[in-house]
Amino acid sequence: MLPPVFGVLFDGLAYGMLLFLLSVGQSVTLGMMNFINLAHCSFGMLGGYLTVSLMSRYGWPFFATLPCAFIVAAIVSVGLERTLFRRLYRASELDQVLLTIGIVFISVAIAAYVFGTDQQPLQLPHYLRSSLTFMGIRFAVYRLILIGLALAITVALVLGLDYTRFGARVRAAVDNERMARGLGIDVDRTFAITFALGSGLAGLGGALSVEIVGLDPSFAFTYLIYVLIVVSVGGLGSISGSLAAAIVLGISDVAGKYYIPQLGAFLIYLVMISLLMWRPLGLLGKR
Amino acid sequence: MVETLLAFDDVRAGYGSAVVLDGVSFTIPEHGGLAVLGRNGVGKSTLLLTIMGYTRVGRGHIRWRGADVTRQPPHRRALAGIGWVAQEREIFPSLTVEENLTVAARGGRWNLSSIYDLFPRLAERRRNHGNQLSGGEQQMLAIARALMTNPALLLLDEPLEGLAPIVVEELTDAIRRMTKEGSNAFVLVEQHADIALSLTETVLVLERGRIVHSGTSADLLADHAALDRLVGLRLVEG
Numbered sequence: 001m002l003p004p005v006f007g008v009l010f011d012g013l014a015y016g017m018l019l020f021l022l023s024v025g026q027s028v029t030l031g032m033m034n035f036i037n038l039a040h041c042s043f044g045m046l047g048g049y050l051t052v053s054l055m056s057r058y059g060w061p062f063f064a065t066l067p068c069a070f071i072v073a074a075i076v077s078v079g080l081e082r083t084l085f086r087r088l089y090r091a092s093e094l095d096q097v098l099l100t101i102g103i104v105f106i107s108v109a110i111a112a113y114v115f116g117t118d119q120q121p122l123q124l125p126h127y128l129r130s131s132l133t134f135m136g137i138r139f140a141v142y143r144l145i146l147i148g149l150a151l152a153i154t155v156a157l158v159l160g161l162d163y164t165r166f167g168a169r170v171r172a173a174v175d176n177e178r179m180a181r182g183l184g185i186d187v188d189r190t191f192a193i194t195f196a197l198g199s200g201l202a203g204l205g206g207a208l209s210v211e212i213v214g215l216d217p218s219f220a221f222t223y224l225i226y227v228l229i230v231v232s233v234g235g236l237g238s239i240s241g242s243l244a245a246a247i248v249l250g251i252s253d254v255a256g257k258y259y260i261p262q263l264g265a266f267l268i269y270l271v272m273i274s275l276l277m278w279r280p281l282g283l284l285g286k287r
Numbered sequence: 288m289v290e291t292l293l294a295f296d297d298v299r300a301g302y303g304s305a306v307v308l309d310g311v312s313f314t315i316p317e318h319g320g321l322a323v324l325g326r327n328g329v330g331k332s333t334l335l336l337t338i339m340g341y342t343r344v345g346r347g348h349i350r351w352r353g354a355d356v357t358r359q360p361p362h363r364r365a366l367a368g369i370g371w372v373a374q375e376r377e378i379f380p381s382l383t384v385e386e387n388l389t390v391a392a393r394g395g396r397w398n399l400s401s402i403y404d405l406f407p408r409l410a411e412r413r414r415n416h417g418n419q420l421s422g423g424e425q426q427m428l429a430i431a432r433a434l435m436t437n438p439a440l441l442l443l444d445e446p447l448e449g450l451a452p453i454v455v456e457e458l459t460d461a462i463r464r465m466t467k468e469g470s471n472a473f474v475l476v477e478q479h480a481d482i483a484l485s486l487t488e489t490v491l492v493l494e495r496g497r498i499v500h501s502g503t504s505a506d507l508l509a510d511h512a513a514l515d516r517l518v519g520l521r522l523v524e525g
Contacts, residue, residue: 165390168386168389169390169391171381171386172379172391175379175382176377176379178341178377179373179377179379180379181360181365182361182373183370183371183432183436184362184365184391184393184436187362
């Protein structure tokens with residue numbers, strides 16, 4: 001028999017995976033393209049609402065909505081990137097923050113107008129709500145799938161960045177944008193695709209998070225804070241850093257709420273402060 | 288009649304409101320080399336940056352195979368067939384040597400095996416990262432990386448600057464072999480005037496952003512007085 005601590009670790013790991021999916025795109029755009037996109041979680045929220053609507057109004061199966069959440073978030077984000085964000089790539093950080101926080105307010109208002117301010121109901125099929133018991137610990141099937149999916153995405157991202165020509169082009173453009181253009185690399189297009197991928201993953205993370213954390217219009221703000229914590233603790237631009245930070249923070253958040261409920265949601269901030277005092281550039285940050 | 292690859296027609300160019308080049312006109316034919324000489328700060332690098340599209344062109348026209356490219360962005364010019372070897376080499380540090388070579392490669396005469404024949408040292412270093420190379424190796428990689436895009440015109444910005452004499456010799460040999468292939472035209476900006484003139488057919492001399500001499504490289508190389516007057520005689524010692 002395993003002690004309950006394993007159950008807490010498991011739930012924390014699953015929560016960490018959600019945080020990772022929501023934040024990895026932010027880490028890439030902030031760390032590699034030096035663009036502060038506070039509206040990142042609005043794309044996550046978009047994915048969440050899309051999944052809920054497709055299921056409740058159109059009767060789509062849950063898994064069919066996930067690629068949709070990814071693709072729609074990616075397309076909407078690239079539309080915003082081409083029309084608004086790209087104009088501010090060389091602007092001051094304050095300009096970027098003001099524009100993107102404005103987009104967060106707009107997205108929250110739209111969500112409240114269209115869907116109301118209530119928590120959105122999500123009816124998962126029975127097999128996803130079941131759990132497996134292993135050595136006395138119950139493992140929720142949904143969380144197992146979540147962990148597997150997030151790990152597979154991490155491996156694909158790391159391999160894609162390190163071993164594909166597109167990944168090499170992204171790194172080249174980040175290293176030296178001028179030289180990359182001089183060799184014929186379409187840097188604008190490369191960054192737009194990278195941006196769309198990151199936002200798509202946020203959309204997927206948003207869709208997957210409804211079952212675990214619920215969904216209402218405040219999502220874009222609530223998770224913005226968590227995403228910024230993950231990105232700063234993980235280190236800018238580091239995919240494996242984001243994964244490590246998301247797992248540490250996910251586990252400490254769940255453990256804090258379970259063992260020291262009086263401390264509640266504060267533990268995650270204490271963990272963040274201690275980790276950043278230990279490593280000011282983040283766990284795997286280089287700058 | 289030899290076809291014209293690149294033509295500058297009365298070009299004025301610079302950065303922001305500062306004018307660096309003025310009234311510059313010249314053409315580059317399909318094959319052969321053009322040396323660009325002149326003292327420091329006369330606009331030689333700016334000339335190459337203007338060919339690539341990194342400067343502000345205030346007047347005049349730039350034509351590539353007859354089409355006006357004056358307003359075309361750099362990556363489009365690179366795709367059209369211009370290869371650029373920057374003065375600071377600008378190797379991508381987070382890419383390996385081989386990734387630096389393949390990241391923007393386009394098909395043609397130059398591929399990994401012909402490049403490794405030309406620069407055997409790069410083959411030995413293929414798994415190293417860009418920031419683990421010596422100055423000479425970085426320069427070889429910068430030239431090789433541009434060749435891998437199989438350009439019709441290669442721009443070389445002071446490729447021999449700051450290198451040890453033995454490395455200068457090695458690189459000069461490689462450039463000579465590359466030019467003998469004759470697969471591309473090239474522009475060579477260089478402080479070592481004698482080497483530059485021996486590698487090229489024609490020469491331009493710039494002074495304060497204007498062309499003050501143009502002619503054949505052989506004539507200028509033979510005319511020591513003119514060379515001294517125009518660029519300050521800069522022959523490699525010994």
